[in-house]
Amino acid sequence: PGRFGGSEEGRGKTIVIDYSSPNIAKPFHLGHLRSTVLGHAIRKLYESLGYKVIGVNHLGDWGTQFGFMLAAWQRWRQDAEARIARGEGEIDVFVSLYVRINQLAQEDPSVREEARSWFRRLEQGDREARSLWQYFVDRSKREFDRIYAILGIHHESDAGESFYEDKMQPGDPDKGGLGFPLILKSDGGTTYATRDLAAAFYRETTYHPERIVYVVGAPQTLHFKQLKKILELMGEPWHEKLVHVPFGQYIGMSTRQGNVVFLDEALTEGRRVATEAAESATKKQDLGPAEIAENARKIGAGAVKFFDLKNGRMKDIQLENNSAGKIDLSLITATKGETGPYVQFAYARLSGVLRNYGKEPTAAGVVFSLLGEPEANKVLKAIGEHPAKVRQALADFEPSIVARHLLDVADAVHSFLHVHRIMDSATEKVDPKVREARALLVGCARKVVGQCLDLLGIEPLEKM
């Protein structure tokens, strides 16, 4: 009894997906948000076909930039701590220190030397350097975890770049027509590419996966081509397993706002939508304050996810600013149109219809010819496409196929319910056999809508 559109073809097979992967002491920006949301949807697609998924958060927690961070912290620690104590965001403070130390290094070359020596200490496991670095890691992770909790996202592993520190052997790959990324610096230091090479080996030997998928923005396309080519030149047949899934970017707003502000504002807006929906329907709904608050989080997160996932992944996503210069969220959280609240509302509506019906619809004894109306046919057709849509979405790494399909099912069933009744009204009686057939149709539509929401990482709401 698997789910409709699911399969067992992936049974016994493992997929590694690298997604989200933000950088320590740097903002979690909208590119990371896209990677998080897309990567999560892709893992859901794999899971629905029976694969075991290892989600990896390849945190950017290593590299010479940490030498600069430590040098900056040593110089300006008091000032930084005072700013944090006054309520300034920790990551904002870290970023400003990093900018400041780099400016200083432009004027004063000894600062560069100082940073290099800090990084060397870090590499050598010096206690002071390690504990300062750990502080940045802990504080950054705390912020990332806050975001993941809102989004309902998790990883099986957060082996970041530093994890591979002791897993890097010198290599000597040839050119291969893609240029030559620096693998080992003259002073023995490693690079982003070295660490990705080590990570690929680790993933291959630890998990023996079918595929190693990287959900990372389009600007890193060359990096992943090089990575794959190097493995090929090293004679590793499993280089074939590497797949880079690139995506477009958010455009149309300043970078100042370009990070969590978007997420936080969408959540606030989601809260407003949820409260309003509950208030305007007090007769039909009996939602308590705790339920409303939980719905608010789900609606806000769902709005952000659907807004992202309804677009073909290579498309840039245009954000509009309103007259106050802030991101205009009305399109994202509207209850009508192609939005998260709309698809969640569809699920809540179908759930409500079935609550009124009062029992679990079943196919036993249903006279299917009673579903001959054109509106019913549309629903049946949309539902019937479900398994093929799921497969196509995974084959193309394109969750937007699920999102569009979800809109089709939701539209079709809304139109059906607009014209046809299930329960009697004061003026219209419904034949019990017709009621049974329609309830089954609604029950199936609800299942498909629920599965699509789940594939997109959007939490369903029974009541809204």
Ligand code: ARG
């Ligand atoms: N930390 C990188 C960035 O923010 C993304 C890492 C993606 N994953 C990888 N294995 N390179 O750009």
